[in-house]
Amino acid sequence: MLIDFHVHCFNEKIAEKAISVLEERAGIAPYTRGLISQTTALFDKWGVDKGVLLPIATKPSQQKVINDWAAAQDGGRFISFGSVHPDAEDLTEELDRIVELGLHGIKLHPDYQGFMVDEERLDPMYDEIAKRGLPVVFHAGFDVVSPKLIHCPPERALNLIKKHPTLKIVLAHLGGNDCWQQVYDVLAGVDGEVYFDTAFTSRYLTTGLMEKIISKHGADRVLFASDCPWDDPSEIKECIMRTSLSDDDKEKIFSGNAIRLLGLEGQV
Numbered sequence: 468m469l470i471d472f473h474v475h476c477f478n479e480k481i482a483e484k485a486i487s488v489l490e491e492r493a494g495i496a497p498y499t500r501g502l503i504s505q506t507t508a509l510f511d512k513w514g515v516d517k518g519v520l521l522p523i524a525t526k527p528s529q530q531k532v533i534n535d536w537a538a539a540q541d542g543g544r545f546i547s548f549g550s551v552h553p554d555a556e557d558l559t560e561e562l563d564r565i566v567e568l569g570l571h572g573i574k575l576h577p578d579y580q581g582f583m584v585d586e587e588r589l590d591p592m593y594d595e596i597a598k599r600g601l602p603v604v605f606h607a608g609f610d611v612v613s614p615k616l617i618h619c620p621p622e623r624a625l626n627l628i629k630k631h632p633t634l635k636i637v638l639a640h641l642g643g644n645d646c647w648q649q650v651y652d653v654l655a656g657v658d659g660e661v662y663f664d665t666a667f668t669s670r671y672l673t674t675g676l677m678e679k680i681i682s683k684h685g686a687d688r689v690l691f692a693s694d695c696p697w698d699d700p701s702e703i704k705e706c707i708m709r710t711s712l713s714d715d716d717k718e719k720i721f722s723g724n725a726i727r728l729l730g731l732e733g734q735v
Contacts, residue, residue: 468722468735471510471700473604473639473666473692474518474545477501478536486696493611497696506695507544513701517735519692519725520547521574521604527555534561538568546729548572548604551592553582559595571729572602572635577618578610584619585626593631602635602728604664608644621646621653628659635728637662637690647676655683662728665720666694669702678710686716690725 477485482501490497499505510518522537524530534549541547549570551558565573573596577584584605596603607619621643628636642650642663650663663684668677681689691707693700707717726732 468516469514469700469704470546470691470722470725470735471515471518471693471695472637472664472690472725474506474520474695475501475522475697476503476506476520476540479503493697495697498699499696501696503540503545509695510544513699514704515700516544516722518545518695519571519604520545522548522550523574523576523579524550524552524555525576525579527552527557530555530557530561531564534565534568534570538570541569541571546571546731548574550574552580553589553592554580558592562595562599562601565601566599572604572637574604576606576610578606578613582618583623585623585630590630593627593634597631597634600635602637602662604637604639606640606644607638607642608640608646608650610644617643617646619643621649625653625657628657628661632659635660635662637664637728639664639666639692639694641665641668641672641677641680641689642684645671647672647680651676651680651683655680656685660688660728662688662690662724664690664692665703665707666692667698669698669706672706674706674709677706678712681710681712681716681720686712686719687724689720690728691721 486501522533524533537547549565551561642654
């Protein structure tokens with residue numbers, strides 16, 4: 468089984484506008500125009516069984532509508548996360564609603580939501596998320612929206628991990644996009660329920676450094692992911708296949724770890 472732990476789609480009413488803006492910022496042609504139907508069609512082509520849908524509330528006012536939409540996509544080919552905005556006055560109530568909706572975790576994007584990952588003001592939010600047992604996927608490392616300020620660099624991610632040892636953390640882009648040597652030096656192997664996903668690693672990360680990071684951190688805490696529509700999961704699968712990791716470790720990365728983290732044993 469292949470579970471892509473990092474997939475982006477949008478409500479069809481805003482998908483084209485959202486993808487066009489992101490495409491211009493990134494200078495990268497996407498594989499879809501952000502629609503659910505296009506993504507599932509490519510899942511068939513790529514051999515992806517399920518995708519973890521990661522919406523982002525870039526404004527406090529977006530939380531409810533985004534989470535309602537995400538909940539409507541949950542099931543079938545998608546495992547939906549929700550999102551909260553750190554500045555929302557009703558953040559705690561929305562976390563309760565995310566649980567009630569049956570969403571499987573939280574997506575936070577420090578660059579788009581305007582925070583440094585280890586800010587003290589966010590500690591109550593992290594405590595509330597941890598209390599509910601929800602895993603959190605963070606964008607980590609470089610992002611084109613904030614090229615001069617990395618909001619989740621490895622050193623500050625480590626601060627977060629130390630302050631919140633019970634929080635289930637997924638650091639996207641193998642711990643930090645375009646910060647991979649720092650990830651290897653600072654983050655890989657850290658104690659705790661801390662996972663790296665492989666999103667957007669086929670273009671710039673060498674197979675050798677990927678293998679070093681995974682081996683140091685432990686294959687049981689790495690999640691296969693693409694960042695679709697911005698990378699091709701079949702290419703990332705090939706990168707992992709080229710490593711000398713055991714077949715058992717590769718299987719954990721491709722689906723086993725995701726099933727365990729999300730408590731989906733016997734459901735997928």
